[in-house]
Amino acid sequence: LNFVLEQLREVPDVHSRRMFSGFGLYRGEQFFGIVSGGRVYFKTNKHTRKKYEDRGMQPFRPSAKQTLKNYFEVPSDILEDSSELARWVMGM
DSSP states (O other), X not given: OHHHHHHTTTSTTEEEEEXXXXXXXXXXXXXXXXXXXXXXXXXXXXXXXXXXXXXXXXXXXXXXTEEEEEEEEOOHHHHHOHHHXXXXXXXX
16 A cells, blocks of 8 residues: 555555555546555446556455445556656546
8 A cells, every 4th residue: 555655656645545455546626536455446437447457457345245436457567667657647
């Protein structure tokens, strides 16, 4: 979580809140991501989902019976590049 928040330093007003077994990521009051099980997931929409799918990223599965199809795992190379990560957050 600390690494993710540090990587998001270019995005204004980012903070986290504990939720269930992980953390929710917020920009102001807008919920945009999930940190769970050592992975980061961002909220997608019909315009942004394709870039996640094109990279073979999977949706968030909090349990074997539940899949949140609007939240996709962020690729590790994007997490490593804080400027690119900020662009992905802003483009959600």
